[in-house]
Amino acid sequence: MVGALSAARESPAPTRVLLIEDDDGDAFLVEELLLESGAAVDLHRVRTLAEAKAAVQDAACVLLDLGLPDTHELDGLRWLQGNVPSVAVVVLTGLADEYLGEEAVRLGAQDYLVKGQVDGHLLDRVIRYAVERERSDSLQRQLRDAQIYAEENGRLERGLLPTPIVDEQSGVRVTTRYSPGGQRLLLGGDFYDVVQTADGCVHAVVGDVCGHGPDEAALGVSMRVAWRTMVLSARPSTEVLTVVNQVFTHERYQPNLFTTLCMLSIDPARTTGTLHLVGHPPPLLITGSDVRELKAPVRTPVGVGDGSRWPSCDVELGEKWTVLMYTDGLIEGRVGNERRRLDVDGLIELVQTGIAEGLRDEGLLDHVINAVRELNGGDLDDDMAVVALSHG
Structure with missing residues (x-):
């Protein structure tokens, strides 16, 4: 038997x-x-x-x-x-x-x-x-395809998620996180960058190309590189955004594509900044136990409407602060079994909880992102890029 x-x-x-x-x-x-x-x-x-x-x-x-x-x-x-x-x-x-x-x-x-x-x-x-x-x-x-996939992902990551150019003596700490949505391995169109210029200002941008995939990622890379080039050339922020808009409109593969972005320029004294909101969610300002949105006029996204007008607003930061910039993937997750999304109010509550636990910088970002995923019941559907700038 x-x-x-x-x-x-x-x-x-x-x-x-x-x-x-x-x-x-x-x-x-x-x-x-x-x-x-x-x-x-x-x-x-x-x-x-x-x-x-x-x-x-x-x-x-x-x-x-x-x-x-x-x-x-x-x-x-x-x-x-x-x-x-x-x-x-x-x-x-x-x-x-x-x-x-x-x-x-x-x-x-x-x-x-x-x-x-x-x-x-x-x-x-x-x-x-x-x-x-x-x-x-x-x-x-399959092995060769996986190697090509990994190499392509590496190239996109270097293009979309660069190493910030910030002097150690700048007084600004930079913490970043990125996660592709929907359990994808390949990055999408979200991007960020942080650059310090010769005059001592620190400039940061977070952007989100609509859609997912290598084409959107390539657009994100081209915009991020254009932004960094113009900022390092010490051009005014309106000129920077005008060129970014021109690059995007010429490079996009469909005429209905657009990109939202948030740009913040922090003065050398680190107490004030200039904020541009281009169809993008406003960043959060964290001072002590207080968490609130930084308000500014919101214009249409990049690739939509007049490409020469870029309204801005001067914002007060204070002496000791953290600014949390993010793409909408962070706030569009679901809240448990409810149909509603987390939204900005839910994000503020999660940040306040982390602050109450004494968290900051990397610890605070990890706490918030893990909580967002837990509320969503798993990985988020959309890509997510988060940048925290801290002083003091």
Whole structure:
């Protein structure tokens, strides 16, 4: 009994093989060879590529005749590669057309066999090797794709989430967090940057390109680089935003795309700042136990409306403060089983709770973000970028 169970465990499941062969005699020969060799295969036969299209999805290996009535030479192989690339393909060719078998292998077939020169054991071995080779190739492709994906993500991360350029003696501490939404690994269009200029001012921006994906991320990178370049060139904030708007409108791939952003320029004395809200949620000002929004006129997002008018507001920060800038992914999560979103009021409550526990900088950001996720019941749907600037 134990031996029978062991044998049952060791017996592999039959390999599903699709034979595409219009000649009844050749098809009968393949069936007999596999039966004679005792091959563990589940063979299904069709006569044309058209018939194969409905049956190939369940196959691990295809035995493909190159002389089908509805294909020419290697057209059938090309269709299989284009539509079911995960299936192993062994082509069957006549002696006079052996060169086509060699060409098929160069194009990606796992192997080829010449009709009339095959026995059962050879056919069985070729099928098994073809399936294993395709599995190995598939794993290699997945590994290569993962490496490319990771490299692309790294490039986007460096572009969207740069290292702040702030002098250690500036008196401003910078804490940042970023998380792609919806359990995605690839970053989206949210971006941030913090730069100190030669006059001692510290400038910060947080932006959100509408949509998700590599195209939006590329737009975010181009805007962030344009913003940093203009700020380091000591251009006025209105000129900075005008150029950012021009870059965005020229680079966007759809005319209805837009970007919201928040820009704050902090004076060298670190007690006041100039705030621009471009269709973006206002930042929070934390002073002691008080948490409130920093108000400023809100204009339409980047890419919408007049690209030359950028209203702003001078804001009082005080002597000891933290400014929390964020994209709307942080406040659009759900609150438990309720239908309402967290919104700014809910965010203020979470910040106040963290302050009451004596948290600041990294500890405060981690507390807030973890609480937002917990209330949402898991990862947020939207991307989220958060920057905390602190003084004193």
